[in-house]
Amino acid sequence: TIKIIMDTDPGIDDAAALTMALNDPEIDLRLVTTVAGNVTVDKTTKNAQKILRFFNKDVPVAAGAKQPLIKEFEDAARIHGESGMPGYDFPEDLPKPLDKTAVEALHDEIMSSDEPITLVPTGSYTNIALLFSEHPEVKDHIERIVAMGGSLGLGNMTSAAEFNVFTDPDAAKIVYQSGIPIVMVGLDITMQALLTPESLSKLEHMNKTGKMLHDIISNDGDNSEAGIAMHDVNTIFYLLHPEAITTEAMWIDVITDGPAIGETVGDIRGAYHDGETNADVCVDIDSAAFNKWFLEEVAAINY
Ligand code: BDR
Ligand code: CA
Numbered sequence: 001t002i003k004i005i006m007d008t009d010p011g012i013d014d015a016a017a018l019t020m021a022l023n024d025p026e027i028d029l030r031l032v033t034t035v036a037g038n039v040t041v042d043k044t045t046k047n048a049q050k051i052l053r054f055f056n057k058d059v060p061v062a063a064g065a066k067q068p069l070i071k072e073f074e075d076a077a078r079i080h081g082e083s084g085m086p087g088y089d090f091p092e093d094l095p096k097p098l099d100k101t102a103v104e105a106l107h108d109e110i111m112s113s114d115e116p117i118t119l120v121p122t123g124s125y126t127n128i129a130l131l132f133s134e135h136p137e138v139k140d141h142i143e144r145i146v147a148m149g150g151s152l153g154l155g156n157m158t159s160a161a162e163f164n165v166f167t168d169p170d171a172a173k174i175v176y177q178s179g180i181p182i183v184m185v186g187l188d189i190t191m192q193a194l195l196t197p198e199s200l201s202k203l204e205h206m207n208k209t210g211k212m213l214h215d216i217i218s219n220d221g222d223n224s225e226a227g228i229a230m231h232d233v234n235t236i237f238y239l240l241h242p243e244a245i246t247t248e249a250m251w252i253d254v255i256t257d258g259p260a261i262g263e264t265v266g267d268i269r270g271a272y273h274d275g276e277t278n279a280d281v282c283v284d285i286d287s288a289a290f291n292k293w294f295l296e297e298v299a300a301i302n303y
Contacts, residue, residue, distance in 0.1 A: 001028040002239055003115055003143075005106065007064070008232070009037030009123030010047035012080050012220045016213055017122055017148075017232035018051045022059065023209075023301045026240055030117065031109045033102035035064045037123035037167055038076045039084035044123070045097055047083070050090035054212065055303070064102025065126035068168035071261075076163060079221040087219035088212050102127040107135045116143035118239070121175075122232035124164045125149070129171035132178055144181040146239060148232045150252065150264030151187035152281060156222075161262025162187050165254060169262045173254040176264075182279045184252060185234045186264065189245060189282040193234060193290040194227030202295055209301045230294070237290055238282065244293075246284035249277040 006021055006029060008014045021029045032052070034045040045063040052059055067073040077084070098105055106127065110117050119142055121128055128145070131138060149164035149172065157166040165172045176182060200217060203210040220228050238245050251273035255263040266281055267273045 001026055002118055003028045003030055003113060004118045004120050004239070005031045005033065005109060007033045007035060007102070007119065007121040007123060007127050008048060009035050009044040010051065011038040011044065011084055011123070011232070012216050013230050013232040014038070014122050015047065015051050015085050015216060016230055017236050018048065019209065019213060020233060020236040020297050021120070022052070022055050022057050024236070024240065024297060027236070029059050030113070031105055032059055032061045033064050033106055033127050034061065035102070035123040035127050036066050036073055037164065038080040040075065041066045043084045046094060047085045049094040049097070050085065053091060053094060060098050060105065062098040062100060062102045062105035065130065068124060068126055069129060069170040071168060071170065074167070081219055085216055087215040103130045103134055106131045107138055110138045110141045113141065116141055118143045119145045120235050121145065122148045122235060124168035125171040125175045126168045129174040132174060139178060139180055142180050144183065145175065146183045146185060146235050147175070148185045148190070148235050150184050152264070152266045152268070152283070153188055155263065156187055157262065160255070160260040162264070165264055166262030169254050169256045173256055176252050176254055176278055183238060183247065184264065184279045184281040185238055186282065189285040190229050190231040190234050193230070193285045193287045195230050195294060196227040196291055199291045199295055200228065203298060206298055207301065208303050210298045213298060233294065234282070234285070237293060241289065241293060244286040244289040245282050247280040248283050249280050251277050252279045252281065
């Protein structure tokens, strides 16, 4: 099994990614940390807990950063709704999150694990950047970072920037300069692997999980006739099916100010960084395989 920690801001696609991570037998989800992003951190924490409660799983949850390192916080409620996870009535009686911060919980879990952990951030990378500056010793105990965010092509927030990196570019810069192997799961593939309308309608009558996902995904403001991007779910798909995704090694620089703030610049010709690389960037995905896998994962949950 692959030991992971998800650092997340649910968020509709985050909720779907959590669903897969919690239920796939190949994945051992050790901890969930939350960050402000799609909505405030109070709401993203509640939403993560709602998903755990839905599946009756007691993976610990620790609440993290309320705002980016330097930049002012701007949410994405226009896409994910005021609650961040609209369209389904989850029970509201939720346990308290851990009595420690996301940074402390990350530190403790990483340092006490007998095997190196894979970090899977699906929100902005504020918690992880804080972790690296406060506890640099964790870096040797991290297998790699499989991060949703960034784009070699256009952004979805500004013409240059993808939302997670745009939200906290200073954190993203720290993470890309950390020296830890990073897989950039960005818009280059997540905008290819849309969940098709056919897949979405199959979910509705599949089982309780399918109905829940159908109802929240149907409320995603980021949809088109071709389908709905399930950005964060691509991280879990990559972990389980790397053969369905093409990656290219390159150096990623993060722009932290000016009109391109939040842009991830890929040195695709190795011209600026002399052929050195710090990331494997996902550039192509088998979209039909993604849809097939998504439906199979949900069907296998049997709840
Ligand atoms: C990313 O932004 C968020 O709104 C999604 O949850 C995803 O993590 C896509 O740009
Ligand atoms: Ca997210």
